[in-house]
Amino acid sequence: MSSLSKAGRSLALLALACQTLLYAQPPAEAPPEPAQLSLPAAAQLALRFNPELAKFGYDRQALQGRQTQAGLRPNPELGLEFDNFAGSGAAREITLRLSQAIEIGGKRDARLNQSQRLLDRLDAEQSLAQLEVLAETTRRFIDVVETQQQLRLAERGVDYAQQSLAAARRRVAVGAASSLEINRAQIAQERALLEREHQEHLLSTLRRKLSEQWGRSEAQFEAAQAQLLELPEVPDYSELLARLRRSPDFARFDLERRLREADLRLAQAKAHGDPVLSAGLRRTDSAGDVAMVASLLMPLPFANRNQGAIAEARALRERVDTEQQAAQVRSEVVLYDMLQELRHARTVVESLQTTLLPQAEEALTLTRRGYANGRYSQLDLIDAQRTRLELERELIANAADYHRYLAAVERMTALAPAAAAP
Numbered sequence: 441m442s443s444l445s446k447a448g449r450s451l452a453l454l455a456l457a458c459q460t461l462l463y464a465q466p467p468a469e470a471p472p473e474p475a476q477l478s479l480p481a482a483a484q485l486a487l488r489f490n491p492e493l494a495k496f497g498y499d500r501q502a503l504q505g506r507q508t509q510a511g512l513r514p515n516p517e518l519g520l521e522f523d524n525f526a527g528s529g530a531a532r533e534i535t536l537r538l539s540q541a542i543e544i545g546g547k548r549d550a551r552l553n554q555s556q557r558l559l560d561r562l563d564a565e566q567s568l569a570q571l572e573v574l575a576e577t578t579r580r581f582i583d584v585v586e587t588q589q590q591l592r593l594a595e596r597g598v599d600y601a602q603q604s605l606a607a608a609r610r611r612v613a614v615g616a617a618s619s620l621e622i623n624r625a626q627i628a629q630e631r632a633l634l635e636r637e638h639q640e641h642l643l644s645t646l647r648r649k650l651s652e653q654w655g656r657s658e659a660q661f662e663a664a665q666a667q668l669l670e671l672p673e674v675p676d677y678s679e680l681l682a683r684l685r686r687s688p689d690f691a692r693f694d695l696e697r698r699l700r701e702a703d704l705r706l707a708q709a710k711a712h713g714d715p716v717l718s719a720g721l722r723r724t725d726s727a728g729d730v731a732m733v734a735s736l737l738m739p740l741p742f743a744n745r746n747q748g749a750i751a752e753a754r755a756l757r758e759r760v761d762t763e764q765q766a767a768q769v770r771s772e773v774v775l776y777d778m779l780q781e782l783r784h785a786r787t788v789v790e791s792l793q794t795t796l797l798p799q800a801e802e803a804l805t806l807t808r809r810g811y812a813n814g815r816y817s818q819l820d821l822i823d824a825q826r827t828r829l830e831l832e833r834e835l836i837a838n839a840a841d842y843h844r845y846l847a848a849v850e851r852m853t854a855l856a857p858a859a860a861a862p
Contacts, residue, residue: 470654477661479581485654486577493573496566503559510551514541514714535733537720545712550705557699564692571688573653575851579844580650584664586840587646591639593832598636600825601629607811608818621818628822668839671789674782675849677775683853684775685768693764700757707753711746713739775852778845785842792835800828 470489474481487493516538523533605625611617647659684690716737723730807824810816 470656473651473656473659473661475662476665477581477663478665479578482577482581482650482653482664483574486573487570489654490573491655493566493569496562496569499562500559503555503562507552507555507559510555511548513548514543516540519718519720532725533722534725535720535722537718537733537735539716539718541714541716543714545709547706547709547712547714550702550709554699554702554706557695557702561692561695561699564688564695567688568692571851571854574854575847577650577653578847580646580653581664581666582668582840582843582847583646584643584650585666585668586836587639587643588663589668589836590833591636591643593829593836594632594636594639597632597825597829598629600829601625601632604818604821604825605629607821616814617818624818624822628825668836668843669789669793671786671839671842672846674779674786675846677779680775680779680849680853681772684771687853689771689852690764690768693760693767697757697760700753700760704750704753704757707746707749711741711750713741715739771852775849778849778852782842782845782849785838785845788838789835789842792831792838796831797828797835800824800831804828 470485473485517540519535519537519539521533521535521537523535525532605622605628608617608621608625612619612622647661648657650664651657651659651661717735718737719732719734721730722733804824804827807816807821811818811821
C-alpha cells in the first residue's frame with residue numbers, strides 16, 4: 441500500500457488523537473513546516489492551526505454561558521405598597537412584600553437538558569468540521585504531489601524539444617533537411633517551455649493553498665512527499681456501507697433528535713405557569729398596628745398553554761427522521777458512484793502502465809532511431825514524443841484522481857469502528 445494511502449487511512453486515528461486540541465485556542469502562527477512535507481505532517485498542522493476550527497472555542501464558551509444561565513432560578517422580588525395615602529379620613533397602610541416565583545413542571549431541568557444537547561451537537565459539528573479540514577488538506581496535498589510530477593514531466597518535454605532542435609540543426613547543416621525542420625523544432629520547444637512555465641506557476645499556487653490550511657499565506661516546505669503511482673485495492677462496497685451508517689454524518693442525526701426532544705420537553709414544561717408566593721408586613725398609621733400578609737398567585741392556562749411552541753417542537757423532532765432517511769439514500773448513491781470512479785481510474789492506470797506506456801516508449805525509441813537514419817520524418821518524431829508525454833500526463837492525472845476519490849470515501853466513512861484498526 442502506498443504511503444499516501446496509508447496516510448489517508450491514518451487520518452481518522454489522527455483526528456481522534458487530536459481531540460484534546462479542539463478545545464484550546466490555536467497559537468497565532470504555525471511552526472515551521474518540514475522541508476519534505478508528508479501527509480500526516482500536513483494533517484497535524486491543519487488540525488492544530490486551521491483558522492476555521494478556531495471558532496468552535498468561542499462557540500463552546502457561548503454555550504457554556506447559556507448552560508450557566510439555564511441553571512439559574514428566578515430571582516425574588518421586593519415590593520412596597522402604599523394604600524390610602526392620598527385620601528381623607530382613611531388610615532394609610534404601608535406593605536413591604538417579598539415575592540418568589542416557584543418553577544414547576546421541571547422547567548429548570550428541561551433548560552439544562554436542552555443546553556447540554558446543544559453542547560453535544562457542537563461537539564458533533566466540531567468533529568465534522570475537523571474531518572472536513574482533514575479531507576480538504578488531503579485533496580490539496582494530492583494536488584501538490586500531482587503538479588510536482590506534472591512539472592517534472594514538463595521538464596522532460598523541454599529536454600525532448602531541445603534534443604529535437606539540435607537534431608534538426610545537424611540535419612540541416614549536412615543538407616539532409618530543410619530549414620523548415622528547425623522552425624518546427626523551435627515551435628515545439630517554445631510550447632514545451634510554456635507548458636513548464638504553466639506547471640511552475642500552478643505548483644506555486646497550489647503550495648500556497650496547502651499552507652493556507654494551517655493559516656499561512658506562503659509555503660515554507662520544499663516538496664510534498666508521496667508515492668502517487670502506488671494504488672491500494674478498491675475497498676469493498678458492503679464494508680464501506682456498514683461504516684458509512686456508523687459515521688459521524690449519521691451519528692449527528694441522533695444528537696439532533698435528542699436536541700429536538702429536549703426542545704419539546706422544555707416547551708411542554710413551559711405549558712405550566714409558575715405560581716408566585718409572596719409574604720410581608722403591613723403597617724397601619726392610625727393604629728400603629730403591624731400585621732403579616734401573604735398571597736399566592738396561580739396562573740390560569742385558559743388560552744395560552746404553549747400549544748403552538750409544543751406543536752413546532754414536535755414537528756421539528758419528527759422532521760429529523762425524514763432528513764436522516766434522505767441523507768442515507770443520497771450518501772449511499774454518492775458512495776457507490778465514488779467506488780465506480782475508483783475502479784475506472786485504477787483500470788486506466790493499470791492499462792497505461794502495462795500496455796500503453798511501454799508501447800509508446802518503444803515507438804519513441806524506434807522513431808528516434810529512424811529519424812536519425814532518415815527513415816522517419818520530423819513530424820513522426822514530434823508526434824511520438826507528444827504521445828509519450830500525453831500518456832504519462834494521463835497516468836499521473838488518473839493516479840491522482842484515484843487517491844482523491846479514495847480520500848473522499850475515507851472522509852465519508854471516517855471514525856467508524858472498522859476504520860479505527862491500525
